[in-house]
Amino acid sequence: MTAAPGTPSPQTPSPQDTVAQAAGTPDRPQPYSELGLTTEEYVRIAGMLGRRPTDAELAIYSVMWSEHCSYKSSRVHLRQFAEKAPRTAALLAGIGQNAGVVDIGQGYAVTFKLESHNHPSYVEPFQGAATGVGGIVRDILAMGARPVAVMDALRFGPADAPDTRRVLPGVVGGISFYGNCLGLPNIGGELAFDPCYAGNPLVNALCLGVMRHEDLKLAAATGSGNAVVLVGAKTGPDGIGGASVLASASFGGGGRAGGGGPETAKRPNVQVGDPFKEKLLIECCLELYAAGLVLGIQDLGAAGVACATTELAAGGGAGVGMRVRLDAVPLRDASLGPAEILMSESQERMMAVVEPAGLERFMSICAKWDVEATVIGEVTATGRLEMSWHGDVVVDIPPRTAADEGPLYHRPATRPPGQQELQDDDPSRLARADTGDELRKTLLAVLGSADAADKTWVTEQYDRYVRGETVLAMPQDAGLIRVDEHTSLGVALAVDGNGRYCLLDPYAGTQLALAEAYRNVAATGARPLAVTNCLNFGSPEDPGVMWQFTEAVRGLADACLALGVPVTGGNVSFYNQTTDAAIHPTPIVGVLGVHDDVSKRLAIGFDRPDCGVVLLGRGEAEFGGSLWARVAHRHIGGRPPAVDLDAERDLAAVLVAAAERGLLAAAHDLSDGGLAIALAECCLAGGQGCAVRLPGDPFTSLFGESAARAVVAVVPGAEAEFAALCSSHGTPAAELGVTGGSTLEVVDCFTIPLDELAAAHRGTLPALFG
Amino acid sequence: MSAARVGVITFPGSLDDHDAARAVGRAGAVAVPLWHGDRDLRGVEAVVLPGGFSYGDYLRCGAIARFAPVMAELVPAARAGLPVLGICNGFQILCEAQLLPGALTRNSGLRFISRDVRVRIENTATPWTLSYAPGQELTLVLKSGEGAYVADAATLAGLEERGQVLARYVGASPNGSAAGIAGIRSESGSIVGLMPHPEHAIDALTGPGDDGLGFFTSALRALAAA
Numbered sequence: 001m002t003a004a005p006g007t008p009s010p011q012t013p014s015p016q017d018t019v020a021q022a023a024g025t026p027d028r029p030q031p032y033s034e035l036g037l038t039t040e041e042y043v044r045i046a047g048m049l050g051r052r053p054t055d056a057e058l059a060i061y062s063v064m065w066s067e068h069c070s071y072k073s074s075r076v077h078l079r080q081f082a083e084k085a086p087r088t089a090a091l092l093a094g095i096g097q098n099a100g101v102v103d104i105g106q107g108y109a110v111t112f113k114l115e116s117h118n119h120p121s122y123v124e125p126f127q128g129a130a131t132g133v134g135g136i137v138r139d140i141l142a143m144g145a146r147p148v149a150v151m152d153a154l155r156f157g158p159a160d161a162p163d164t165r166r167v168l169p170g171v172v173g174g175i176s177f178y179g180n181c182l183g184l185p186n187i188g189g190e191l192a193f194d195p196c197y198a199g200n201p202l203v204n205a206l207c208l209g210v211m212r213h214e215d216l217k218l219a220a221a222t223g224s225g226n227a228v229v230l231v232g233a234k235t236g237p238d239g240i241g242g243a244s245v246l247a248s249a250s251f252g253g254g255g256r257a258g259g260g261g262p263e264t265a266k267r268p269n270v271q272v273g274d275p276f277k278e279k280l281l282i283e284c285c286l287e288l289y290a291a292g293l294v295l296g297i298q299d300l301g302a303a304g305v306a307c308a309t310t311e312l313a314a315g316g317g318a319g320v321g322m323r324v325r326l327d328a329v330p331l332r333d334a335s336l337g338p339a340e341i342l343m344s345e346s347q348e349r350m351m352a353v354v355e356p357a358g359l360e361r362f363m364s365i366c367a368k369w370d371v372e373a374t375v376i377g378e379v380t381a382t383g384r385l386e387m388s389w390h391g392d393v394v395v396d397i398p399p400r401t402a403a404d405e406g407p408l409y410h411r412p413a414t415r416p417p418g419q420q421e422l423q424d425d426d427p428s429r430l431a432r433a434d435t436g437d438e439l440r441k442t443l444l445a446v447l448g449s450a451d452a453a454d455k456t457w458v459t460e461q462y463d464r465y466v467r468g469e470t471v472l473a474m475p476q477d478a479g480l481i482r483v484d485e486h487t488s489l490g491v492a493l494a495v496d497g498n499g500r501y502c503l504l505d506p507y508a509g510t511q512l513a514l515a516e517a518y519r520n521v522a523a524t525g526a527r528p529l530a531v532t533n534c535l536n537f538g539s540p541e542d543p544g545v546m547w548q549f550t551e552a553v554r555g556l557a558d559a560c561l562a563l564g565v566p567v568t569g570g571n572v573s574f575y576n577q578t579t580d581a582a583i584h585p586t587p588i589v590g591v592l593g594v595h596d597d598v599s600k601r602l603a604i605g606f607d608r609p610d611c612g613v614v615l616l617g618r619g620e621a622e623f624g625g626s627l628w629a630r631v632a633h634r635h636i637g638g639r640p641p642a643v644d645l646d647a648e649r650d651l652a653a654v655l656v657a658a659a660e661r662g663l664l665a666a667a668h669d670l671s672d673g674g675l676a677i678a679l680a681e682c683c684l685a686g687g688q689g690c691a692v693r694l695p696g697d698p699f700t701s702l703f704g705e706s707a708a709r710a711v712v713a714v715v716p717g718a719e720a721e722f723a724a725l726c727s728s729h730g731t732p733a734a735e736l737g738v739t740g741g742s743t744l745e746v747v748d749c750f751t752i753p754l755d756e757l758a759a760a761h762r763g764t765l766p767a768l769f770g
Numbered sequence: 771m772s773a774a775r776v777g778v779i780t781f782p783g784s785l786d787d788h789d790a791a792r793a794v795g796r797a798g799a800v801a802v803p804l805w806h807g808d809r810d811l812r813g814v815e816a817v818v819l820p821g822g823f824s825y826g827d828y829l830r831c832g833a834i835a836r837f838a839p840v841m842a843e844l845v846p847a848a849r850a851g852l853p854v855l856g857i858c859n860g861f862q863i864l865c866e867a868q869l870l871p872g873a874l875t876r877n878s879g880l881r882f883i884s885r886d887v888r889v890r891i892e893n894t895a896t897p898w899t900l901s902y903a904p905g906q907e908l909t910l911v912l913k914s915g916e917g918a919y920v921a922d923a924a925t926l927a928g929l930e931e932r933g934q935v936l937a938r939y940v941g942a943s944p945n946g947s948a949a950g951i952a953g954i955r956s957e958s959g960s961i962v963g964l965m966p967h968p969e970h971a972i973d974a975l976t977g978p979g980d981d982g983l984g985f986f987t988s989a990l991r992a993l994a995a996a
Contacts, residue, residue: 176882180913181823183785276783276826368807370782461882463913465970465977466821468789482976599975 016338017055018392026052035062041407048401056326056387056394059339060402063303064310067574070406073540074572077550080557081567088566090529092216099139099209100568101216102530104594108483109213110491111143114153114206114534114590116573120239120271121203125170129203130178131273134347136207137182138278138299141285142350144217145209148467149481150179152189152205153495153534153588157198159450159768164193167201169769175205176461181275182282185470186462187479189495193450196499199578204534204571204588206495210483215289219298220315221322221353221379226295228312228322228377229359231366232281232349235305236332239271239345277348277371284369285350291365293358300349305329306342306402308351309377313385313399324377324387326394338389353379409540416544423504425637427623432699433632439698440750442632443676444760446703449631452673453764454684471598475685477520477669482598490598494520494591498672499584500625501640506548507555509625510587511643514559515707517591519669522652523710525602525659526593531560533570533589538582540574548585549574556587562645565591602659604668605686609740610716611665613690615675616651617709618732621700627672628703647708650729655710663722665739666713676702678711680757683744689754691745692737698749713739774799774993776986777814779844779860781806781835785822786857786969793969794818797986799993806838816853816897816989817844819860821913821967831874831916832862841867853897853989854961858914861953861963870954870963871929872921877914878946884913886978887966888940889952893933896959897992901984907940908981910966917965918946919954929954936962 022028032042035058045061046052053061063069071078092109093101099113117132133150140147152175157164179186184207221228288294296315298308305326313322326338336344354362359375366373380386385402387395433442446452455475464473471490472480478494496516502509518528535552538545560567576583595601606613623629624638658664666686670678683689694701714722726733737747745751776794778801780787791801802814806824811817825834835841841863848854848869856864864870877883886909891902902908921929926948929935937953945965953964968982 173881180882180884180915181783181785181826183822274826276823276828279785279823280782460884463882463884465884465911465913465967466785466789468792468970468973468976470976 016389016392016394018394019054019396022054023051028052030058032058032062036066037062041065044407049397054394056338056342057397059342060306060310060395063306063343064402065406069303069307071572072407073409073411073574074549075408076410077553080553084557084561085566086561086564091566091568092213093143099143100530100532101143102568102592103213104483104489104491106484106487106489107212108489109211109216110592111140111145111209112206112493112532112590112592113139113569114204114495114532114588115139115571116534116536117203117205118201118536118573118576121171122167122199122201125167126174127272129171129174131271131347132203132205133175133178134273134275134278135301136205137184138301138350140207140209141282142217142219142297142299143209144215144289145211146286147184147207147209147282148469149187149208149479150184150205151187151479151493151495152203153497154189154191155197155202155586156193158195159193161198163198165769171201171203172458172461178273178275180463182279183466185464185466185473187464187470187473187481187493188476189474191455191458194499194584196581196583200576200583202536202576202586204536206493206590208481208491208493217289217294217297218315219311220296221312221320222295222316223355224379224381225356226379227354227356227359227375228324228379229352229354229362229373230329230349230376231352231373232371233274233277233346234330234332234372235336235341235344235346237336237340237344240340240343271345271347273347280369280371281348281350284366284371287365288362291361293354293362294352295355296353298351300351302345304342304344304346309385310399310403312351312353314403316379319381319383321380321382321384321386322377322399323380326387326389328374328376330372330374338387338394411540411546412543413546413550414543415547422637423639427626427629427635427638430629430633430635436749439702440752442628443680443702443752446628446631446673447677447680447757448760448764449627450764451627452677454762455765456762457765457769471601472524472603475681476604477523480524480526480595480598480601488597488599490595492521492524492526492593492595495588496520497586497588498625499586500630500636502552502585502587503636504625504638504640506551506585508640508643510552510555511559512640512707513587513589514556514591515643515645515648516669516671517589518563518565518648518652519710521591521593522655523602523667523669524595525600525656526595527656528565528591528593528652530592531565531567531589533567533587535570535572536576536583536586536588537574538577542582545582552585552587556589559645563649600659600662602664602667604666604682606666606682606688606690606713606739607686608665609688611713611739612719613692613736613739614712614714615695615709615734615736616654616712616726616731617647617706619701619704619706619709622704622706626703626705641705641707644708650731651708651710654726654729654731657725658722663715663718664712665715668711670709670711672705674703674705675711680744680761682711683754684758684761688739689741689743689745690737690739691741691747693747695734695736774990775802775814776800776989777802777804777811777817779804779806779817779819779840781824781838783823783826784820786820786967789969790818790820790857793972793983793986796972797983797990799986799990804840806840809839809843811843811847815993819854819856819863821858821860824859824863831859832866835863836867845869848961851958851960853992855898855985856963857967857969858965861965864961864963869961870956871925872919874916874965875918875920876916877918882915883944885944887912887944889937889966890940891937892935893955895933896936896955896962898962898985898988899936900992901988909971909978910968910982911970911978912944912966914965919948919951919965921948932957937964
C-alpha cells in the first residue's frame with residue numbers, strides 16, 4: 001500500500017504568499033508585531049533570509065522565536081545547568097532533547113520531564129490541564145520510552161476564593177480525565193494555595209517513561225530520501241496564537257474563506273484533547289519502535305508542524321534539509337492555510353522519519369491501531385527546509401535559523417526595591433503559642449489549613465494502580481514505580497517547590513525545593529540520581545522578576561553540583577502575572593532516584609506499635625516563610641531556612657542505608673509545618689499514634705522549618721545499629737518516643753486523639769469543594 | 771496436565787489488560803491476548819474483559835465495544851457456558867452486550883473515584899468466586915467514573931431472588947449503586963461483571979493486598995473440575 005496524501009481542500013486554494021512573491025515585494029507590510037515579534041527580530045529574520053519572510057515563514061519564526069519555544073530570555077542563564085553539571089555517566093541524553101534520559105542500571109533507562117500548562121489552564125481549566133498531561137506524555141514517548149506514570153504540581157489562589165472553585169475542580173478533572181484514560185498511574189505531586197496565584201494558577205505536569213538503552217530515539221531527520229510522516233490526529237484550528245491576525249485580509253488573504261466577521265474567524269486558543277487518540281498513538285508508536293521502523297521522531301506540541309519540521313531537520317545536522325507538502329497535511333478544517341497549519345497546536349500528533357522500504361509496514365501498524373499516518377514530505381541533502389502549498393514554494397529557510405538560532409536576550413535583572421524590607425521583616429516578632437493548649441490549637445489549625453490538609457479530594461480522582469507497578473503514591477513522600485518485576489528495580493520521583501521561600505530568597509528557596517525533593521526521594525530508600533525542573537515566574541521584562549529568575553537558576557545549578565545530581569531538562573514559564581502583580585517565584589523541582597529493591601521501600605505511616613520515633617537533623621528557630629507564620633499571622637517575611645547541602649547528602653545516605661538494611665518501619669521528611677505536621681501525617685497514614693518528648697523549646701521543635709530533617713520509626717531491636725549509622729554519617733539523631741496508641745501525645749504539652757487529628761486534616765478540602 | 775488458557779481481550783482504549791494478564795499468570799494460568807478486531811477466541815477456556823475506556827467510551831461506556839468482531843465470537847460462547855469475567859469497563863461491555871442485565875451510570879458524586887473499597891462476596895456459586903467463603907469481605911480497588919449499577923425494580927428483585935448479586939459494597943455505596951451492588955452474575959453463573967478491580971489487588975506491594983487473586987484462582991479450580 002502507498003501512503004495516501006491528505007484530503008485535498010474542497011475549496012480553490014487562495015493565492016498564497018510565495019517565496020518568489022516575497023522576493024519581489026520586499027516592502028509589503030507584515031503583521032509581525034501582532035504575532036509577537038519585535039522590529040529587531042523581524043529585521044533579523046529578513047537579514048538571515050536575504051528577503052522578507054513569506055507569511056508562512058513569518059508564522060514559523062513567530063512561534064519558534066517565541067519565549068515559550070526559544071527560551072530567549074532564559075537561555076543565557078540555563079547554560080549553567082550544563083556548565084555546572086556534576087560529572088556523571090548516567091546521563092544518556094540531556095538538555096536540548098525532548099526529555100533527559102538517565103541510565104538506571106540493568107540495561108534500563110528512564111526519561112522524565114516537568115512542563116507547565118499554566119496559561120491554558122486558567123482560560124479553560126479542564127482542557128488546559130488535560131492537554132498539559134497529553135503534551136508531556138508525548139515528549140516522553142518521543143524519546144522512545146513507554147510512559148509509565150504522571151505527577152503534577154499545582155498552585156491556586158486562596159482555597160476559599162470563588163474563582164478557585166472554578167479553576168481547581170476543572171484542573172483536577174482535566175488531569176483525572178486525560179491521565180486515567182491513558183492508563184497512566186498518577187503517583188503524586190503537590191498542591192498549594194496563595195493569593196498570588198489567583199489570576200495565575202500553576203499546572204505543572206510530569207511524566208516518567210521507561211525504556212531499554214537501545215530504544216533511545218532522537219529528534220533528528222537523517223538519510224536523504226527518507227519519508228517524513230505525520231502520525232495521529234488531523235490538524236484543526238486549535239491553539240493558533242494570533243489566529244485573528246492570520247485570518248485578517250492584510251495577512252495575505254489566505255485565511256478564512258466564506259467566514260463571517262472577525263468574531264466568527266476567532267479560533268479557540270486552548271487546545272482540546274482526546275486521550276483515547278493519544279492512548280492509541282502511544283501503543284502504535286511503541287509497536288513502530290519495536291519493529292525498528294522509526295529513524296527519528298518528534299512530538300507535536302507548542303508550535304505544531306513548524307516546531308517538528310524545523311527541529312527534526314536541524315537535529316539531523318549540517319546539510320540536512322526537508323521538503324514538506326503542507327497541502328498533504330490531513331485537515332479537520334479544510335479552510336486552513338499554510339500559516340495556520342504550521343502554527344496549529346492540535347493534539348495527539350507525532351512526526352516520524354521512516355525509510356521508504358519500511359513505509360508499508362509502518363502504515364500497516366498505524367492502520368492496526370486506527371491511527372492516521374500520512375507522508376507529507378522527505379528528508380533532503382539541501383540543508384534547506386522547503387515547504388510547498390499546491391505546488392507553490394511558501395517556505396525556504398535554513399532550519400537552524402528557526403530551531404536553534406533564535407534571539408538571545410540578556411534582560412536587565414535588579415534586586416527588587418522591597419526585597420530588603422521583606423527580609424528584614426523577621427517573624428520572630430510574631431506572637432507564638434506558648435501553653436500546651438495553645439500549641440495543640442496551633443497544630444490543628446496548621447494541619448487543617450488548605451496547604452497542609454489531606455489532599456484525598458484531589459488524588460481520589462486519579463487512578464494510581466493501573467499497570468500494576470505502583471509501589472508508592474500520594475500521600476507518600478515520593479511516588480515509587482517498579483521497573484522490573486523480577487529484579488525489583490524501581491524509580492522514585494518527587495516534585496517540590498515553595499513560593500514563599502523563593503519570594504524571600506530565590507537563590508536559597510530554589511535550593512530548598514531541590515533539597516526537599518531530594519530528601520523525599522531518599523525517604524523512600526531510593527538513591528537520588530537526576531533533576532528536572534519547571535521554572536514558573538512573572539514577566540521577564542520586569543527586572544525584579546528577572547533577578548528572581550537568575551537567582552533561582554544560579555541556586556539550582558549550584559545545589560545540583562553540590563549534591564551530585566545533574567539537571568536533565570526542564571521548562572520555563574514566564575509571564576505568570578496579571579497586570580503588575582507577578583506570582584511568587586515558583587520553581588518546581590523534580591528529583592528522580594533509583595531503588596534497587598522496591599520491596600524494601602519506606603513509607604510514611606506509623607503502622608505498628610513499639611517503634612522508636614527518632615528525629616534526624618538539626619532544628620533551629622527558623623520561621624521565615626513558614627506555614628505557621630502564614631496560617632497564624634498571614635505573614636511572609638524574614639529569611640527562609642538555612643540551606644545545608646552536606647547535611648542533606650548525609651541524611652539521604654542514612655535513609656538509603658537504613659532502608660537497605662531494614663532498620664526502619666517508617667520515614668517521613670520534614671517540610672512545611674515542621675515536626676508537628678510530619679508526626680500528624682505519620683500517625684494518620686499508618687493508623688498508629690505516638691508519644692513523644694520534644695528535644696527543645698516546644699514551639700520551635702513543633703513548627704520550625706529547618707531543612708535537612710526527617711522523622712523515622714525504628715524497628716524494635718535495630719536501635720543501636722541505626723544510631724551507629726547516623727553517627728557514622730554525622731547526622732544528629734534525637735530519640736523522641738515510641739509509636740503506638742490512638743493519640744498523638746506530646747509529653748507535658750498536649751494529647752490529640754487520632755480521630756480529632758483526622759477530622760482536622762481530612763475535612764478541609766471536602767468542605768471547600770464539595 | 772497443561773496450564774489453563776485464559777483469554778484477555780484488548781480493545782482500543784483497554785488499560786488494565788496488562789494487569790488482568792498478570793493476575794491470570796499469578797493464579798497459575800496462561801494469559802492469552804485476544805484482539806478486538808479478530809473473530810477468534812484462540813481456544814481459550816475462559817475470558818477476562820479488562821478495565822479501561824474501550825473506544826474512548828464514546829457514545830456510552832461499552833456501547834461500541836459490544837460490536838467489536840471478537841464479541842461476535844464471545845457472545846455465543848458465553849451463552850454456551852464459557853466463563854467470562856468483565857471488570858469495570860468489561861462489566862459495562864457485558865451489560866451493553868446484554869449478557870448481563872442492567873447498566874452502569876455516572877457516579878452519584880459526578881466525579882471519578884479511585885479508592886480502596888471493602889466488598890462482601892454474596893454468591894460463591896460461580897467459576898469466578900468459588901474460592902471465597904459466602905459473606906467473605908475483601909479489599910479491592912474501585913476506580914471509575916460510571917460505576918453506579920442501575921436496573922429497574924423488577925430486574926433488581928429478580929437478581930436478589932435468584933442470588934445473582936455477586937458482591938456488594940460494605941457500608942454506604944461509594945457511587946450510588948442500587949442496593950450497594952458491586953458485581954452481578956448471569957443466571958447460569960458463568961458470566962460475572964464486577965465494578966471494583968480484583969486484578970489490582972493481587973500483591974500487597976502494588977495494591978491494597980491480595981484479596982483479589984481469588985477470582986483468578988477460582989477460575990482455575992473451576993476449569994480443572996470441569
